[in-house]
Amino acid sequence: MQLFRCENCGQRLYFDNTRCVHCGAHQGFDPDTLSMKVYDPAAAASVGHYRACTNARQVGICNWLIPPSSDASYCLSCRLSMVIPDLGVPGHIELWASLEEEKRRLLYSLLSLKLPLVSRQQDPVNGLGFRFMADAPDGDSERVLIGHQDGIITLNIAEADPVVREATRRQMAEPYRTILGHFRHEAGHYYWQLLVKDSDHIEPFRRRFGDERQDYAQALERQYQIGPMADWQQYYVSAYASAHPWEDWAETWAHYLHMVDTLDTAYQFGLSTAPRPAQSVEVQLNSNPYRDAGFDTLIAQWLPLTAALNSLNHSMGYDDVYPFSLSAAVIDKLAMVHGIIHGLPIRQGVQTN
């Protein structure tokens, strides 16, 4: 994630800011230019000005702007939310707000990687949409499950409650569970359909991730009953990734987004953990990060950075912020995700699964 600057006074701003702490100007994020803009809430009710999203004005949960050229009343991010929880129920606004905040971080990554981002309204078949739902209060009805189906990503708003999320994490024996991680994972399923499924990438995909035509429900059931294979770490980025090639892809995709966003943030703060090669990401960061730097540079910077992040966390008494280790097979899969996102040629690859 990049750092931003107040157009008025030059003060440093962050992605989720709504005011400049120095000059007080109202700030919002413009998804067209991926930058923070000053806007005037009083004069900004009409087309031709940057305007606050309706979810900012009415519920105060959004800091994205509507560009002057648009006549929409919701921002790009909020327009993607097709179902939101009942805001009359106490606590729902806060949970929903947390989900929207992390969703905007996902969308920032998708936009900055120049991935296709089309809403359900624009394309009812291949467009992307989100549903944020609560379990029925009676507790009898079917629970809302996190998932992706044909472009629709669903999250249970309870997942935004840290107590619930941590309890689930422990119950599932997962080392890592975050809202942003869910969004990145589910987006991976969406982009698999969009970029891999009916493309030339399908055979290289199968060589690395396995044949996705195996029965999905059975595979998940098997994983649930007997757990992952003993040596999953040799082949997969997470235990869950070993359940089915689709899950492997989604986990690997999410991991790639973890990497590029965290590296971007580290770079923005001037953090350096290893000598930089002559042509480092530093040079190209403003155009299209990491495309020209190449995957090898990316991974060479990532590994020492995660070691430093974990050590910093331990110094503050926390656990690993990055509880993963990357095998050669996993690094090869990540390289394929990198190639697909940046439109690079994909090597056939060796059979690993």
Ligand SMILES: [Zn+2]
């Ligand atoms: Zn300012």
Ligand SMILES: [Zn+2]
């Ligand atoms: Zn909005």
Ligand SMILES: [Zn+2]
């Ligand atoms: Zn999944």
